Every structure is written in C-alpha cells, then in structure tokens.
Amino acid sequence: MNQLTHPPTRVGRPFIEPGSKLGFGLALVALFAATLSAPSARAQSKGPKSGGTLVIGTEADPSTLDPLRIGSYAERQYANAIFDTLLEIDASGKVVPHLATGYEVSADGKTYTLKLRQGVKFHDGTAFDAESVVFNLDRVRDPKNACRCLGNVTAVSSVKALDAYTVEIGLNTPYVSFPAILADTPAMIASPTALKANAAGFGNTPVGTGPFKLSSWTKGARFIAEKNREYWKAGRPYADKIEFRGLQNSETREATLLSGALDILMQPTPKFTATAKREKKFAVLEPAGFGTFFLALNVKIPELSDVRVRRALAHATNRDLLLKAVFQNLYKPATTPFGAGFSGLSQVKDYPEFNPAKAKALLADYAKPVTLTLISENTPFTQRVMQAVQQMWQDVGIKVEIKVFDQARLIQSMLSHDFQAALFRWSGRPDPDLNVYGFFHSTVAARAISANYGQYASPEMDKLLDAGRQESDPAKRIVIYDQVSQLLAKDLPYIFLGYVAGPLISTKKVHGIAAIPDSIIRVAEVWKE
C-alpha cells in the first residue's frame, strides 16, 4: 500500500525522538500516531461531533494569505484553515506526515525524496501532485518573489518531480532541520491553477488543499470559510464553518469572548489569561512553545565585550520575580534558547542565578562605571518589563536608560546591530538548529544586517552549530545542543528570561484543540458540543 513501508538505507528521522520505535519512513504508523495525539486532552469521554460554526478571535485580520507573505502568528493561524503543509508537527514537537506521507534522506544528507499523498484535491478541483509541489517550492525559493521565508529555503538547490507523486529536493549542504521547514510556511501548498490565473490577487482569494475553503472575507473584520467536504483526512474537519474575527484591541477581543460571540480567543493578555483560569466557563490551554524571551547584549560595545559585565547583569536579573509579578507566572524561567516544546534537551543547572552580591563583586572587579541603554517595544506591557529590569540592574550600580520603539524600528535596530541591550522575544521553530544557527553563528555576525543581533562570535560555538546542522543521529544532536546551551550560559550573549507560551482560551464547549507547541490551532480537529 505504501512505497515506504520498507525502510531505505537511511531513514530521515524527526529530531529528538526517544527510542525511535516509529521509523519515520513508516508513514502509516506515524500517521496513526499523529491521529492519536490529535484529540484534545479534555472531554475524552464524549466522541467528536460534526457540525456548527467555530468562531475564533485573533489579534489582526491578515492583509494577505499568500504563502509568500505569511509570517505573523495570526496569519499562520488563518492559513492553517486553507492550506496544508507537506509535513506537520505534533503535540510533542515531532515532525509527522501530512501532504507528504513520508520522506527519505540520501546518505550524504543533501537529497530529500518526498512521497506525496494521492487523491488530494485543491479547493478549485486541481489535483494535488508532484508538479504542484515543484511549482510552489520554486515559487518560494525564487529570490525575485521575496518570500518572507526566503532565509529558510536558501539551502535548496533543486526541486524535481520524479513521478506524479514523488518529489526530490536537492540541498547545497546537509541540513538536518530541513523537515521542520517542510512543516512551516515555505511548504504551504497553494493551487498552481489559481496562482497562475491571478498571482497578484491570490492573497485575497487563497486556494489550498486545507480543511476549509474561503467563502467570504470582509477585510479587517471577518474571514469565513466553509468545510472542505473532499478533505483528504477522513471525517475532518468537524465544523461546518469557521469564522476568524480579527480584533486588534485586546480589551475588545476579550469583551467579545465574554459576550459569548467567540468560541476561541487567541493571544490573550497574561492578565486576562489569569482571570480566565479562574472562570468555570472557560478552558485555558497552554501549549509549551518553542521560543524564549530574553535580553540580547551587544558584545561589540566596550562595556558588554567584557564577560564579567554580562555575567553581572545576569546575576542582577531576578527572573523569578519578573515572571511572577509581570507575567502572572504564565512563563517558566529559561536557561536555554530551546522552548519547553522541545523534549529531550536539558536545562543549564548552573545558569547565573539572581545574586546581587555576586553581580556587585564582578562589577567591582571590572572597576569601570557601566552605563547602558536598554531598548524594546513601545507596548505598555513591554515597558513594565523594561522598568523592572532597569530597577534590578540599577540596584547593583549600573546606570540604565530605557528607550522604546515601535516594533519595526526595534527589529531594524537589532538587525543592524545598533543597540546595547534589548528586550526581545522569538517564537521559535520546531528544530533547535533554527533557534540558534542564525542567531549565534559567527558567519552571520559578520553581516551588516543579521539576526546575530549582538554580533557574538565564538569558534567553539561555530563548531557546535555546524555539527548540529549536519548530525543526523538524534541522540548525538541532543548532546550537541545541550553543549550549545552550556556555552551560551557561559558566554552570555543573551540573558534568557522565560520560555514563551501562547495560551489559548476557549469556552468549555470546544474540544479537540491539540496543544501543539507553536500554539497554532489545527482547526480540522476542533469540534463543538
């Protein structure tokens, strides 16, 4: 039945998969596992029910749903209704089959061969096949199209259809985190027919293979999609209709949930999340998350180039208090760049703890006065965090000035390395490589514009990052990335504060929301009483 039931010479394995009984090539088994992990933790007693309209409140109505332009959390959530990705991640952060039933990796790690699901159709009736995958992947990797995902697909050197349902992807270098990329926006497969007919307007009338098809979109307000009755996954989606409501203002969004007009609320504020946990009619789901929020330090400025000062800052930062007082305990303290959604990786035991005396001693040793400017976003919430950090650092004798920018300016300052210390967050990606390589590798630091914000460079780190990107044995990768965490705790280009989580609030009538670490609701699986 499936061509991949006999494991090939070397089978691509999802990263961090303890005692891999599920050979990844064994598509059927893995698919079974995926279905097992999908139903909600709550209300296992009652079976799923079909029908009804699911109304989801999000932070913003996207301006487009063209996979080339999808980046934000809300955009990715809307896209989940319309598009399927080639691969998918499950609740444990593992890569599992989706539109592709499985894949093989060549011995040199540079060729991925994907087997595609047969009998799948796009909403416009076009058949899903190897040609459509080639068309989409070529579209996202063409620099002319300036995909927001471009940085993730630069390793791809060729995409070929071997037969109607087999695609071969060639890479420049071995890239073990590539499957995670095939579970993300670059691998959202859009209908080639629709794209060819109207490339410019595609973002307003997206056509995919997903569980719902767009029926009406009032820009800025409501996105309504009807059940895709020919969806490839049996019995899915459960809901007849899905409605996304983009509500910018968080109070408005929360009032809309309270008024009973929403089934699910995304991106609640920490304060509202704390309130909702006490309310009987709401359920709060807290997917673990892949990312962290942190203080990035620019190691190129004189004060911060001295590791004693960076260490002093870490000892001066009372993370537990910060998490409790400002974040209402929504996040857990972080010691690594890898969110709680990763399993198998260890915490750093001796991460610099809150200890003002040690901080003062280190600063006394450094013997010069330290003045810093801390920058971040201009939201009231972020400013409260900044003020808390400012107070903590000033308590050990460091002068701190706070500066706030709008998000775009903040990102610009950080990308162009024009800052001293910055409070920032990164939502993370399902492979550890994607959480560190672009941020800490020295080759990236050298570029004028790069995500190695603080221009940290260390030969030891480079060696680890290169090894992690090419190592295919999950157990060895765990060792490598634990070493990365240790080295980061020693060199401190970042002071990690907390692991980010994206809580979801729903009414108790809603079931089937799987706690996938990226906090994106797999809408096909959700049902209502």
Place this chain on the structure above:
Amino acid sequence: MRRILRGLPAIIAVLAAVSMISFALVAFLPGDLALLMLGDSATPETVAVARRELGLDRPLYARYLLWLGNALQGDFGNSARSGQPVIDAILERLPVTLELMLLTITLSLLLSIPLGVWTGYRREGMTDRVVLSLSMVFVSMPSFLMGVLLVYFVALQLQWLPATGFIPLSESVVGNLQSMVLPVLALALHDVPVYLRVLRSDIIQTLQQNFILLARAMGLPTAKILMRNALRPASLNLVTTVGLGVGRLLGGALTIEVLFGLPGLGQLLIESIYQKEYLVMQAIVLFVAVGFVLINLLVDVLYVLLDPRLREEHA
C-alpha cells in the same frame, strides 16, 4: 455660486499643502522603508534593489511629484504586504466608515433638533434642566468611554446586542444594523449635546426676533412657528458644527472603529501604522484631508441655501 468660486484658489492651496504634508509625514519617518519591508531576510544587496524599486534613491521633490501625479490618477501605489492596490484597500473600507458616519449624523440630528428647539422654546423649564444636565454628562465623556460602558452594560450584562464585530449589509440588513447600534450610539451621544446646545442658544435668540412676533400675531400654531419659521434661521451655526463633526467621523472615528472591530478607514489606518504600510497611511491621510475640505465646501453651499441674504449679497 460666485461665493464658492471665489473660495476655489484657497481650496486648491489647502489641498496642495495637505498633499505635501501627508507625503512628508511618511518621507521623514525614521527608519529605512526598504529595510523595514524586507525584514530579517534583508541583505545589503536586496536592500539596495528595494530602495531603487521604491524610488528611495531619488531626490525628495522628484518623489513627491511622481507620487502626486500618480495620486491624481487614483494610483496610490500597492500595499507592501499584500500587493493590493492601495486605492482598493481604501474603497473596500470606505462604505463602513460612510455608513457609520451617516447613521451617526442622522441619529444625532433626530435627537438634537427636537430637543434643541424644545429646550430653546421652553428654557428654564423642567425638560430644559434635565436635558442640559444630562448633556453635560455626555459631552464631557469621550466617545470611547461611552463605547466601553455600552459594551459592558448593553452587550455583556444585558446581552441585547453583539459586543463587537461587523456584518456586511449585503449579508444581512438586520445583522448589519445590529452591529452598528452601539458604535453609532457611542458617537452620537457625544455629539448630540454639542448640537443641541448650539441650536438651543440660536433658537432662543431667533425667538426674540420681530418676524416671530409677527408669526404669532398672525396666529400660526406654535409647532409650525418653531419648526418652519425659527429653525431655518437658527440652524446656521448648527450646520457649521455638524460639518466639523462629519469631518471628524470621516477620519474613521479611530477609537470607536477599533473598539467595536468595525473594518472602516480608521481601523485600516491603525493596521497600516502597525504593519508599516506607509503608502496606505499616506493615502488615508490625504483622503481624509480632501474629505474635510469637501465637507467645508458643502457647508458653504448649505449656508447659501439656508440664508437668502448670502445669495442677494452678490447678486
């Protein structure tokens, strides 16, 4: 007519100034537009290409003239994020703002005209006192606060109406009106006191005129005197005030649209600020400014219609 024609050079000057300001507003914003648009996938080479494509390498006046020339032909460029023409994005949102505006004006006038006339006629009476003290409360309350209170009491506690959201007219007329009730109330309750006070004081003055005395002496019914003879001459200031109010609403009552999740111009403006859609911001600012100018022109026309003396002056 001549009166309006005479104002034309001034109007053109204002529009030219407004276009320059809305262009400069965006041109002088800190940050490199090209880098902002490319985000973290930017490399120095792609930034250079994007700068050239956006025309950022040309001198400022050339960029302004190019932009103005295109804008005059209805081309405000394409959205950086979606590639959608900016004018389409605006036209998509305009009906919502226009509906909100028309309903608010209608409701405000329906409430304030009878109240203004009556309290002017029976001043110091019971109704007058109650209305004046209530209007004091409403006028001193910003409309977003009114909005929050309405959401809390009418939508959350009583559950009579949806708290937020918008249903297009084409989908359901009843649903559409339901989604408009609270936002319109929030805006109108703030405007009514202003309108009614302006009208009330003009009515009081008008009622002391000789022609009113004459009308009474002729035995015309009070209602007729008030609504026919007194209202027209007393409404000049009201027209000006309403004109200003309409201009304010055209900009999309920003806070109200965001608060109630209405997809109008105001919300589009806020979204484009968040998403750095400079071309959209620019176009909306220009659009609102032009609308304001046109409304003032309309107010001038109404003056002439309402007050025959203005016509005779130039005859």
